[in-house]
Amino acid sequence: MQLHSFFNSSASYRVRIALALKGLASDYVPVNIRAGAHRDAEYIDRVNPSAVVPALVDGEFALGQSLAIIDYLDARHPEPRLIPSEPTLRARVLEFAYLISCDIHPVNNLRILKYLDAVLHVTPEQKDAWYKHWIAEGMAGVERMLVRHGQGPWCFGGAPTLADCCLVPQIANAQRMGCDLTLYPLSLAAYRHAMEHPAFDAAQPNKQPDYLGS
Amino acid sequence: MQLHSFFNSSASYRVRIALALKGLASDYVPVNIRAGAHRDAEYIDRVNPSAVVPALVDGEFALGQSLAIIDYLDARHPEPRLIPSEPTLRARVLEFAYLISCDIHPVNNLRILKYLDAVLHVTPEQKDAWYKHWIAEGMAGVERMLVRHGQGPWCFGGAPTLADCCLVPQIANAQRMGCDLTLYPLSLAAYRHAMEHPAFDAAQPNKQPDYLGS
Structure with missing residues (x-):
């Protein structure tokens, strides 16, 4: 998996926590949103059409929005579960x-x-x-x-x-x-x-x- | 169920759609956010501690945040499901x-x-x-x-x-x-x-x- 992230982005930070809690390894791909790298055509075309960070790339599947990513991680890697089922x-x-x-x-x-x-x-x-x-x-x-x-x-x-x-x-x-x-x-x-x-x-x-x- | 709602609130509108799609009846309780009614102590104490609309009250259970409410409705009243399981x-x-x-x-x-x-x-x-x-x-x-x-x-x-x-x-x-x-x-x-x-x-x-x- 790749995590497209900016160090100072709160939404990226949420996903970094989730990955770490689940003990999942991922390649960190920096996207410098201060410099506008999230608006690069290649990022939009290949990674995230909504032009924001973070984005998770899991094989062929690219997904944006931190809370959607954490829901996805909970489905694929349920332990520990972060969105309770009760x-x-x-x-x-x-x-x-x-x-x-x-x-x-x-x-x-x-x-x-x-x-x-x-x-x-x-x-x-x-x-x-x-x-x-x-x-x-x-x-x-x-x-x-x-x-x-x-x-x-x-x-x-x-x-x-x-x-x-x-x-x-x-x-x-x-x-x-x-x-x-x-x-x-x-x-x-x-x-x-x-x-x-x-x-x-x-x-x-x-x-x-x-x-x-x- | 009661839906605490303001006619012009987008977040309230989302929940109204979900209730209607599922065919669920609820009492409509207006909260005039233009007039600040979401900040009334009684609303905060009894309905929604975060002082926003909408809120759903289902028996003794009061819940805020439109997307949390729709997830809850999907669990309690699964047909039609609005957040897919696939x-x-x-x-x-x-x-x-x-x-x-x-x-x-x-x-x-x-x-x-x-x-x-x-x-x-x-x-x-x-x-x-x-x-x-x-x-x-x-x-x-x-x-x-x-x-x-x-x-x-x-x-x-x-x-x-x-x-x-x-x-x-x-x-x-x-x-x-x-x-x-x-x-x-x-x-x-x-x-x-x-x-x-x-x-x-x-x-x-x-x-x-x-x-x-x-």
């Missing part, structure tokens, strides 16, 4: 993963911040306020979900799931951008627990071959 | 649904447009350009995915799936905002096919009890 737990894990992947991450990703700069000419203070506003709004929901439904030491109990694969890159990003996360103690506890696990550690941006600094 | 088709349907739900819809939803207005004080022209930029970028990827992997008359073959549940509200929104969609003929063909189906028709914003005009 219905109630499954629903909570998916709800939590979508809260991060649909409601928080997309609004603060690289292309949005670039547009704020290059097209809307916002000030650095406005960009910083934008980032922190959506983190505060989103993380409040994440924390309330963990208060209501979470069970440690992982987000949802005794084993890592897709929820942890989504939470960790989001928290890491927010920390990198200087957000105050002390209001979200359960989220931080789950993050810290995860970072002690070698799979989460190995998947970090600064452990990737294309690491360029933060 | 691995390759499943992967494509999820990839396509996430492309819309994670990469297009979140960037143009109500709260973002409100922030552009109220905090960044963009001009109407800048807001319009923002909307159309992300539609153009996202729909190009959607169309390329259908060129590469799609099979009519639905997005992925002879039956509606989660892909169609996500495509239809996205296209409807883009049309409402005056986007030129002629560049995306396969997407438009799938949309038009879907809109001839009574479940998609019944789930439209203007057929909901809380419809307030576009």
Whole structure:
């Protein structure tokens, strides 16, 4: 398998965690989205028609979208299972993963911040306020979900799931951008627990071959 | 079951389609997100800790996030199945649904447009350009995915799936905002096919009890 990834992409980070938790080897193919490599015709034609990272290539089968890739990996390599099959737990894990992947991450990703700069000419203070506003709004929901439904030491109990694969890159990003996360103690506890696990550690941006600094 | 929904919310619209396709009755509970009703303490405490629509309440079980709700409905009420079980088709349907739900819809939803207005004080022209930029970028990827992997008359073959549940509200929104969609003929063909189906028709914003005009 090949993973087309950018070290600093949260969505790539999610898949790196999943691969590491399952002990699956893959070739790391860097796609420098800062330099626009995800828009290269060859990448679009051969790997990912939607022109984003990550993408997994498994033999002849190329697949984009981090959560679709993790679902696929769960089907092909079920141990350990990251999207639980028990219905109630499954629903909570998916709800939590979508809260991060649909409601928080997309609004603060690289292309949005670039547009704020290059097209809307916002000030650095406005960009910083934008980032922190959506983190505060989103993380409040994440924390309330963990208060209501979470069970440690992982987000949802005794084993890592897709929820942890989504939470960790989001928290890491927010920390990198200087957000105050002390209001979200359960989220931080789950993050810290995860970072002690070698799979989460190995998947970090600064452990990737294309690491360029933060 | 109760569906907490706002007529004009794309994510609510996805779930309304899924319920209608499965022929499931539910009580429609309006949540006026324009007026901030999703932030009411009672809604957060009793229904959805992440303070967004839609939410499904099934007996004692309350669940947020449209895609988690549709996965739950597929488990509880499998006919017709909206997230296929066949691995390759499943992967494509999820990839396509996430492309819309994670990469297009979140960037143009109500709260973002409100922030552009109220905090960044963009001009109407800048807001319009923002909307159309992300539609153009996202729909190009959607169309390329259908060129590469799609099979009519639905997005992925002879039956509606989660892909169609996500495509239809996205296209409807883009049309409402005056986007030129002629560049995306396969997407438009799938949309038009879907809109001839009574479940998609019944789930439209203007057929909901809380419809307030576009």
